[in-house]
Amino acid sequence: MAIDIARARALRFPSFAVEVERGRLRMFARSIGETDPVYTDVEAAQDAGHRDLPVPPTFFFSLGLEAPDPFGYLDALGVDRRRILHGRQRFEYARTAYAGDTLVLSERITDVTVKRGGAMELLEKTTDIRRGGDHVARARAVIVVRHPEVSE
Amino acid sequence: MSPPSSRTEVEVRVGAELPALALPPISRADLALFAGASGDHNPIHIDLDDARAAGFDDVFAQGMLSMAYLGRLLTGWVPQDRIRSFEVRFTALTPVHAQPTCTGRVVAVDGGLATVDVGVTLADGTVTLTGQATIACESAAMTRTPERTLDEGAHLPAGRSS
Numbered sequence: 642m643a644i645d646i647a648r649a650r651a652l653r654f655p656s657f658a659v660e661v662e663r664g665r666l667r668m669f670a671r672s673i674g675e676t677d678p679v680y681t682d683v684e685a686a687q688d689a690g691h692r693d694l695p696v697p698p699t700f701f702f703s704l705g706l707e708a709p710d711p712f713g714y715l716d717a718l719g720v721d722r723r724r725i726l727h728g729r730q731r732f733e734y735a736r737t738a739y740a741g742d743t744l745v746l747s748e749r750i751t752d753v754t755v756k757r758g759g760a761m762e763l764l765e766k767t768t769d770i771r772r773g774g775d776h777v778a779r780a781r782a783v784i785v786v787r788h789p790e791v792s793e
Numbered sequence: 794m795s796p797p798s799s800r801t802e803v804e805v806r807v808g809a810e811l812p813a814l815a816l817p818p819i820s821r822a823d824l825a826l827f828a829g830a831s832g833d834h835n836p837i838h839i840d841l842d843d844a845r846a847a848g849f850d851d852v853f854a855q856g857m858l859s860m861a862y863l864g865r866l867l868t869g870w871v872p873q874d875r876i877r878s879f880e881v882r883f884t885a886l887t888p889v890h891a892q893p894t895c896t897g898r899v900v901a902v903d904g905g906l907a908t909v910d911v912g913v914t915l916a917d918g919t920v921t922l923t924g925q926a927t928i929a930c931e932s933a934a935m936t937r938t939p940e941r942t943l944d945e946g947a948h949l950p951a952g953r954s955s
Contacts, residue, residue, distance in 0.1 A: 665830070672823070672830035673861040674816065677869065689872070698864040698879055702857055706832035723847060727856045731880035733943050737873060769943075776943050781880075 644718050644762050644786065646753045652714055654748040659707045663740040666694045669703065683740075696738040701780050702730065705746060705768050714750070720764075720786050728763060729783035735776045745771050751781070762786040803870055805907045805930045811897035814866045818892045819854050827858045854887035859913045859922050866895040866911065867926055877906065881924030892916040897926070905930050 663683070670680040678685035679695065686694050696704075705711065715722055738744060752765035768780040803809075825839050833855050836843035844852045860881050867876055887893065893913045901908040906927050913922040 669830040672826040673858065673865060675865060677865075695873055697861070698867065698873065698876055699857060699861045703832045727883055729880065729882045730857070730860060731878065733878045734876055735943050779943050
């Protein structure tokens with residue numbers, strides 16, 4: 642079923658706060674085989690001029706998954722979660738975030754595009770990440786919704 | 794291993810190649826650890842039953858695992874605060890046991906910013922991610938300015954502010 646574009650753009654996502662934890666950053670670093678001690682060792686981070694362990698470039702996506710129901714918007718739009726793929730991901734960075742920071746995430750649907758005569762829809766979700774009043778980063782995900790029942 | 798603060802200044806000129814990052818084959822344990830660490834608990838990546846029920850022969854890696862590897866490629870090359878943007882397109886699935894290699898190449902330098910084409914290729918030649926990063930050419934201390942704000946962007950629907 643096609644996504645109602647006006648409805649998608651009007652969806653309200655409550656902002657939510659996430660505290661960045663050192664232990665979580667270390668676990669993330671280990672899970673990606675990170676060897677740079679700046680991402681696991683507070684002393685090494687401080688020697689490199691950081692005030693704590695820095696949030697690595699793609700961890701902002703993980704912060705988004707801390708939302709109370711990170712995929713609830715798909716249900717609200719009638720999208721079958723089994724039909725989605727992650728198509729694109731973009732990050733823009735204004736500041737470095739650190740362990741100990743409380744970051745506030747605000748999300749919204751910024752675009753819906755129909756492709757291949759309706760066999761595919763692209764849903765763009767934008768997330769602003771702020772600390773206090775300051776922008777830290779912006780994440781933009783393009784989710785591909787497959788409609789295999791629609792022939793091209 | 795020397796700390797990043799003593800890392801020698803990297804060469805940012807068109808055509809420069811980033812040192813490639815070759816990863817070991819991705820194990821099932823890697824997928825499980827990344828699921829927990831990244832917060833992506835989609836069982837399709839960690840539960841064979843779920844992957845098969847969805848029509849796949851086996852589990853496959855989270856796309857964001859490969860993007861995180863590319864992040865390592867970038868932060869291994871320049872201090873992280875020089876990365877201004879980083880984007881990828883996921884072009885193929887990464888099967889379990891696949892062996893990814895991350896590569897990057899400077900394709901443009903303009904206005905103090907370098908554009909780096911990045912990609913992830915598996916041992917069998919499959920390209921799983923392609924993308925770009927923009928990197929400040931000079932150290933952050935020299936380029937950090939108060940006007941470093943994010944462009945509000947043409948994508949945002951009119952009439953809505955955040």
